[in-house]
Amino acid sequence: MDLERALSVSASGMAAQSVRLRVVAENLANRDSTGNAPGAEPYRRHTVTFANRLDREIGASTVQVSRIGTQPGEFPERYEPSHPAADERGYVRTPNVDSLIEVMDMREAQRSYGANLSVIETTRAMLLRTIEALRG
Structure with missing residues (x-):
């Protein structure tokens, strides 16, 4: 059923964006984490890479x-x-985390998460209407 596909694809998008939000939060939390000894490496910014995956069970690409x-x-x-x-x-190496970039990444992830949530809500409403029509 195409509605099931829409739910699965959107759910995978929400899961991926959740990971992205967690990584952004980690980066922001460590933006001032320097080493404890001279020459020690400070916190290094983490990045998330996404990939398309064909879900053979539903016959659609997910993220x-x-x-x-x-x-x-x-x-x-x-x-x-x-x-x-x-x-x-007398210099201290500081993390390569730019708060502005992290906030932009966070907002983009929030928008993507919200878009996927809207698809799920719309799909759910369509399923409920279909069920009501079949009952009536």
Whole structure:
């Protein structure tokens, strides 16, 4: 049934966006997590990669999280000679988390989650109307 497909596809989208929201929350929570010793690596931003997956049972493509990785690149530095993780120059390596990017990712994930929820609600309403029509 096509309505079952719509429910499954939307549910997979909601699950994937939930993972994305959790990763964004983790990134924001660790945006100030530096190392404890000179030269120690601070928190590295995590990223989510999605992939299409053919669900043979329902005969439709769904979305899933294919991996949670880390963002490569250099860490920003700030001058703070009294910090325990400061190097010989007095600089501390800070996480490569940009709060603005995280908030944008969070909003996009929320919108995608909400869109999938709307599809589920609409599909549910259609199923209920169909059941009522069959009873009447």
